Amino acid sequence: MTNSSLSSRGYAALVAVLMLVVTGLLPLSPLATSTHAAESAQAGGEASSASSTAVTAPTSFGKNAEPIPDERPAAEVSHEADQDVLRYWTHERMAAAKPLDADAADDSAQEQPVAAENGGDSFSSTDPAGTTEPVAPAADGGATPPARAKGKLFFNGYDPDNAYCSASVLNTPSKSVIVTAAHCVYSSANGWAKDAVFVPDYDRTQADPDPVGVWTVRSMRTSDGWRADQTDYSNDVAYATLNNGGDANKPVVDVVGGHGLAWGGSYVFQATIFGYPTNKTTPDGRGTIYSCVRTTEESEGKVRTEGCDFGKGASGGPWLYRYDEATGLGYVRSVTALWRSQGGVNRGPYFTEAVKTMLDATAGD
Known part of the structure; x- marks a missing residue:
């Protein structure tokens, strides 16, 4: 005017x-x-994004998802495996399980193409703001066994059929925590996933698809931001605390090792991504873990890669920073949350300090 x-x-x-x-x-x-x-308002939002809720893992055998107090006494926590859940998950049921991701993880957002697809730099300006350190499996009197800190998370509760996602083990004081995508364990429409178990290095091409055994889930934790809005995939992160288990009936980190956690810093870093994408056929991604190395970039407040093309079933798989093939360990800096088949685009949440705060809260789970 x-x-x-x-x-x-x-x-x-x-x-x-x-x-x-x-x-x-x-x-x-x-x-x-x-x-x-x-x-x-932004400061308040950042503070609230660090808040999270944990519940006891529900089952089909009489255990409900009960809220866990912020400071639950250690005497109230049982580390014994849930035998009913263990008996339920036969090799046949695991093999027949379907990927959870039907529509939730399909990414229809229109994005600009990646400017470059080269090896990237794992150091200098790509460093995170903070990390926790990975740890190798316990030697147990002999040579240190190889790390197996990635695998499949099986559960039943969202649909009539059994389902699965991908997940990985973190090094924490409890030696019992895995990280996955929040949409794998909670939705407002269906509640918390039931009968959850974690199988490190699940491989259906082998005679024994669970080479070190099965761990039942004791509790699940997601951010309150995800519970309030399941369209905001920047909050698509969840932790599950496991009971003692596996063939040796020990905490999972003692048997398979644990990755570190990385948060903050640049959106650009070299990521080694693992998961069980069902769109891969040679070999079948339903039964064998896949990996892909790409350099990430920022996309609408999340991290993004193009070309890995990890489809349904890969959700929750780790995006590892500074992954060491010799040790099998690295730093989880994101998890697979979204897939767009056009261009093979995957996106995951950018890990802020709130993700570390939520991890610290698992100490009482």
Whole structure:
């Protein structure tokens, strides 16, 4: 609007407002006030995004998803494997399980193509803001066994058929925590996943598809942001705490090792991504784990790769920073959340310090 288009009454009103500004009766910059409010709201949002909720893992055998208090006494926590759940998950049921991801993880967002697809740099400006350290499996009196800190998360509860996602083990004081995608364990429509078990290095091409055994899930934890809005995949992260288990009846980290966690810093880093994508056929991704190395970039507040083309079943698989093939360990810096078959695009949540805060909260789970 030009000055000539102002009515005389509008012009007078404008002059009056300017006079009030000059005399100090109105703030000099209304934008300053709104910016402060926005900053306050943003600070509150960041604080609330660190809040999370944990429940005891529900089963079909009489155990409900009960909220876990923030400071539950250690005496109330049982580490014994759930025998009913173990008996349920036969090799035949595992082989017949289907990927959870039907529509939830299909990514229809229109994005710009990746500018470059080269090896990338794992160091310098790509470093995260903070990390926890990985740990190798316990030597147990002999040579240190190879790490097997990635595998399949099986569960039953969203659909009539059994389902699965991908997951990986983290090094924590409890030696019992895995990380996966939140949509693998919770939805507002269906609640928490039931009868959950984790199988490290699941491989159906082998005579024994669970080479070190099966661990039952004791508890599950997601951010309150995800529970409030399951369309916000920037919050698509969940932790599950396992009972003692496996063939040796031990904490999972002692048997398979545990990755570190990385958060903050650049959106750009070299990621080694693992998962069980059912769209892969040679070999069959339903039964054999796949890996792919790509350099990530920022996409709508998340991290993104193009070309891995990890489809249904890969959700929850780790995006490992500084992955060491010799040790089989690295730092989980994101997990697979979304897939768009056009261009083979995958996206995952950008790990902020809130993800580390949520991990710390698993100490009482």
